[in-house]
Amino acid sequence: MPVIFDIKRFALHDGPGIRTTVFFKGCPLRCPWCHNPESHDTHIEAYNETMIIDGKEIIMAKIYGKRVDLNELVEEMLLDRVFYEESGGGATISGGEPLMQFDALLELLQELGNKGIHRAVDTSGYAPAEKILEIAAHTDLFLYDLKIINPNKHKELTGADNELIINNADLLLEGGHNVVFRIPVIPGINDSEADTGEFLNFFQKRSDRILELHLLPYHKTGSNKYKKLDVEYEMHSVNAPDEKKMNEIKTRLEACGCNVKIGG
């Protein structure tokens, strides 16, 4: 019984075609730019939402997260099958970090595989190697998030070493799995010349095995949720990168020989 915090249908940016994305709750990283702060904790969290009805403020008790029956989840992920078939889409399991709920993730992927559904897993790569390899056997596409290549900087900002993340990426690539790397581009965090150079170096060494690179411009949409959760949002002063900057990084990374896209 996995704990999830959302299911998004008609997801157009989490892999090919029209997809349904389920978001598993719980993440080992704490990236200050995260737009889904409700994904951090594995537990179900309560919060209050203020609705305005006929000019009057109504406070509603709400929760982030729910524990779902796996069969019911599979059923829900199959509802849009007709649209997956028309578009070459399928199911995406995202988070949080879905590998934190390894058993449920594995079972869900197996069930979806039995039904012939295309499966994408959106991961931070921060999970034990043997687990990610076991998941890979039941995954058609990895959306693999890479934040920062420099190990110290990564540790400082996310609270975790990226050695594991990079080793896992290599394991998947060497195993011939389909991997799309996704880089959140965050001004002042990972958009410097040096950062881009490190990314380029990383991709150049592996370019013949990489399916595609996606650059995701940072956005502030999560700030409201931080407020609801009563968690401090540290990124108020950071703005979304402009188009020029995105294109600069794109052009530079294209030198590695991979296809680079802005957006998912």
Next chain:
Amino acid sequence: MMTKRIQQLRNMSLNAVNRLSAERALIITDFYRDHPAGNDPAPVYRAGAFEYLLRNKQLCINPGELIVGERGPQPKATPTYPEICLHSLEDLDLLHNREKVSFSVDQETRDLYEKKIIPFWKGRTNRDRLFGLMTEEWHNAYDAGVFTEFQEQRAPGHTVLGKKIYKQGLLDAIDGIQNIKKNYGHEGDGGERLAELEAMEIAARAMIMYAGRNADYLEEIAAEESDAHRRKELMEMATICRKVPANAPETMHEALQYYWFVHIGVISELNPWDSFNPGRLDQHLYPFYENDIVQGRLTEDAARELLQSFWIKFNNHPSPPKIGVTAEESSTYTDFCLINLGGLKEDGSDAVNEVSYLLLDIIEEMRLLQPSSMIQVSRENPDEFFDRAVKIIKTGFGQPSVFNTDAIVRELLNQGKNIIDARNGGASGCVETGAFGTEAYFLTGYFNLLKVLELTLNNGKDPRTGKQVGMETGDPEMFTDFGLLQEAFSSQLNYLIDIKIKGNVKIEELFARHLPVPFLSLFIDDCIKNAKDYNAGGARYNTSYVQGVGLGSVTDMLASLKYNVYDEKKILLPALLKVMAEDFGGQEEIRADLIYHSPKYGNDNDGADQHATWVFGEFYKAVNGKPNYRGGVHRINMLPTTSHVYFGSVIGATPDGRHAGEPLSEGISPFQGMDTKGPTAVLRSAAKIDHLKTGGTLLNQKFTPDFFRNDDSIRKITQLIRGYFRMSGHHIQFNVVSADTLRDAQKHPEKHRDLIVRVAGYSDYFNDLGLPLQNEIIRRTEQDI
């Protein structure tokens, strides 16, 4: 690309003032006054009136135009039909002064009305007769807003031309009529049939005469024309008007001119609802186009100019002025000519051709309110065609809408039509399925599904007026379980449908007897063969529709009652009714709970959607198969035009959290803002009702322009629609949302819970975004448009 003269014609059409013209009313009044009917059978008399009108009406040829024929003396000078509906001086003032859909009325017109038209027609119109024939129960239900009546100010319409005119001229039709005449003597109903045939012949000759008048006038203008090129063109146009409609067309120009004469004839003879239209225009024109190009008679550019000139003619002809309930249910200048593109050939193969693409270009370039346009999409049609059309939808003027040919064909087959007639069919008006060239499918009125439930909750009494409108189906306190409430709703529904259908039968008889349409009858098979008028059941297929309105809202009402009163027992029914009677005054918590915590239609949630399929099934059973006057049956479709606003205005607060007087949901779309699971969930909810049992359903979807930003996103939209069509969905149209809508969403977030916007490489609900981001998107949306 538009040539200079097309730009001028288009501007003239756009800038022309919608005004009321007394010309037709005056000519018809003269005819009726000077030619007492005596023993003339109705069809012959009406054919005489038609001939008199075409002989005496002023001609209008606009500078530079290539297709001629105006219904009024100038573009947008709109006639009235006093034999159907007489406008009083107060009506004229209202039409002149009202803010929306106004018609300018000058002093001369007002005087003519006061002195000549009103005195002659007062108390003698079809409208007077119609209301006089209806029962007290009918009037009670009509006044309460249970249903509307399409024919109270307009003639029955709703038919589309097939292939006929492209193969034969009116002289051929007259030959056919004379042959058929030999089959009848004066015994039995032979006299009636001979009279109808005679009337058709008079009407056919009248149109040939009118075309001749236009030819004469063209030659006159040509003689005075200084520009040699235009002079030659005018002479050629005169030659065309002498050839068609008398003879079969041989070129694209002739085919278009022929059609336009027929169009003018049909909308001048009477004021049929949902104006006649050419239907499958790309199919009809392709052979002419191909041949013209091969013969070197026409270039692609010249073809474009011809089609553009043709397009502008439609825009010059607003629907006739409407007042009262008719104005409320159809508050628009649009006369609902719906050009069909794509679809299937008679042999079931892909019908898309070069002209389909050419016409898509015309639609995009002309960007006019009329004619409206749609594409038919079948499994057989290529993505390329579909993508091209979606690129036009992206520009945000709501055209073309998208229809499922495979569903349309099966709907028509379900109704007993043969496969060839079905494949030659399409949709007209808003979304209405029909067999083009062979079917008279009258729309009879909108039916307010919510009012039925409101009456059920009030033991048949209208809470607005205290009047007993429905039957007594029991005090709500007696509905101790949900099944009892459903039973009472069904009884109420059947009682009210029965009133509507009985009225329909009488009204159809009224038109069949007193207002036949011999001219229109020439073009719809098998009126000539049957020697029977279009209005009397002469067509091969004769269908009468009742249009259900408010499916999403009635579903949310029932879902809320079941969930809150019967399952969760959160509130007792009488207590809930009291809150509703007070329009939630001071009960905002309850209202919030009803909005946010009750199951809602449009979220692929069976807890709500089961009520949609149930109400749909009950409505279908109550209507489908009931005989009409013309030898056909009643059927259902699901569309509202603007009646959901009117119907909402007569209903109090409802248990789904809707305020008193607010509009209802439209078509089969969810109630505004209640779908929060995205478009695939909406489409799956909407596909749960059996579209193939209907003659059309209407589904609206909102997107921001950003959803259509590149080829990849456009392809995903077509895939989304293909998915809906695989589930037998009938129709979908896209409302590409504007910045204004987004601003309204900031003010009233509860009304826009379904609004999805693209943020930055991903999408989100607008409501879920913080204020600065919302503002950013509003700004971006403005730029996109």
